[in-house]
Amino acid sequence: MEQKTMSRKTMLILLYLQRGELTEHLIYKSLAKRVKDEHNSDILRRIGEEELRHAKIWEKMTGKQVKPNRVKAWFYSMLALLLGYTFVLKKMERGEDKATKGYAALIAEVPQAKQISEDEDRHEQQLLAMLDEERLQYIGSMVLGLSDALVELSGTLAGLTFALQNTRLIALSGLITGISATLSMASSEYLSAKNSGDKNAAKSSMYTGIAYLFTVTFMVLPYLLLESYVLALILMLVVVVVIIMLFTYYTSVAKDLPFGKRFTEMALISLSVAAISFVIGILVKRFLGIEI
Known part of the structure; x- marks a missing residue:
């Protein structure tokens, strides 16, 4: 789909999602370094890489570069330190649910949103399977x-x-x-x-x-x-x-x-x-x- 045929509303949504993916990439990357369990750490790292891949897909479609929300990424990192990574992942999971609804609304105009939505659903299942924090x-x-x-x-x-x-x-x-x-x-x-x-x-x-x-x-x-x-x-x-x-x-x-x-x-x-x-x-x- 050419960028010129994209509506202004869709463009704003894609830019919002693009920044969100970059921000979550930083959060997952930070959590992966802190989680001691190698299996869980590897899953977090791979999910973070997929978030980055999604952001690049949106970047090609919007033709614009955006910066991640580093304040949000730092906040979630501190939250994980204080309350545990399970709490942070659950919070992010709720955000994934909202994003999935956003992808569904975009599928008609942006076909790639369907694949990304499926990726997000897989993320949720992986996260639920790995949550086994001691506290x-x-x-x-x-x-x-x-x-x-x-x-x-x-x-x-x-x-x-x-x-x-x-x-x-x-x-x-x-x-x-x-x-x-x-x-x-x-x-x-x-x-x-x-x-x-x-x-x-x-x-x-x-x-x-x-x-x-x-x-x-x-x-x-x-x-x-x-x-x-x-x-x-x-x-x-x-x-x-x-x-x-x-x-x-x-x-x-x-x-x-x-x-x-x-x-x-x-x-x-x-x-x-x-x-x-x-x-x-x-x-x-x-x-x-x-x-x-």
């Missing part, structure tokens, strides 16, 4: 530590907030409770995994403990930074919702799970426990007549 094997342990910390500590801090009405005392109590609970949860997870015959019981315990301690730290932080116990309580509850939202989004992308239902369920449980504990704190302070 995803311990999602269950992370969920255990994080959910337990959110429910238990949000209730504890909410109850202590009205009972003590002193951010330093609340923070001190929260830290002691949180650190003790972290050790308890990690130990329980280790013993449970060990008794189940899990050879990686220590790692399961570690992931549970890290998730619990991470949650404790951020939930207690408002009481260390603020003087007003009311504002600290409000900020703590905001932190709870944000942590739930981020972690639920991470697992929903990495494990192909529904986001909305899981987020709503976890948020309602944590906030309900916090509300009940807050009321208990009021009642205990009133009936015992304790003044601090």
